[in-house]
Amino acid sequence: MKKTIAIDMDNVLVDIEINWIDKYEEAYGIRISKEAMRGIPEDAAFPDPVAARELVYQPGFFLNAPIMDGAYEALIALQERYDIYIVSAAMEFPNSLKEKHDWLAKHLPFISWRNIVLCGDKSIIGTDLLIDDHVKNLDPFKGESILFTAGHNIHIDRHTRVNNWAEVLDLLLPESVIK
Known part of the structure; x- marks a missing residue:
């Protein structure tokens, strides 16, 4: 067995990390690096964590990753x-x-x-x-x-x-x- x-x-x-980075850049024109996400909650790495979190609720976020x-x-x-x-x-x-x-x-x-x-x-x-x-x-x-x-x-x-x-x-x- x-x-x-x-x-x-x-x-x-x-x-998901690279997808979130790409979606944030697409929406707000600011790109962060994957290294910026090291050691902290994912959304905290973005200049506007609330805006970053809202991206997760958008249609296509998971499907297109x-x-x-x-x-x-x-x-x-x-x-x-x-x-x-x-x-x-x-x-x-x-x-x-x-x-x-x-x-x-x-x-x-x-x-x-x-x-x-x-x-x-x-x-x-x-x-x-x-x-x-x-x-x-x-x-x-x-x-x-x-x-x-x-x-x-x-x-x-x-x-x-x-x-x-x-x-x-x-x-x-x-x-x-x-x-």
Whole structure:
């Protein structure tokens, strides 16, 4: 029987940081760097955090975000050994539920609808592993927790950390040739 992995979307499969930077520049003509997001909450990095937060509520914010480098190939490789579940907190932002569903259909069409969990609270997840960028999801998790690096979590050291999908493969499929 295969082990199970729950994989978060935002800042793990989906490059929300770069998407937010692009959307802010498009709306306000000001570009910040990804480095500006290091060590602080994502919206706090922008000159106007309230305006930045409002962008998350705009139609298309989640749907049009880019996939993280290496994520597609890594999930293809991981599904040989693991049952993969995409798990995302999609209830906070009104547009995100449908947009996240549609994003997955576009970017990861090989993931069955049966393996997609769009929820409000990830504490219900009971997989063997969880890959996420937020400790609020990892801390209560009862299985093996893997912290995917994002700007807001760089100072956290209480979970196994990976910086990219190549490191996920090194950790979970050390013999893999896809890196």
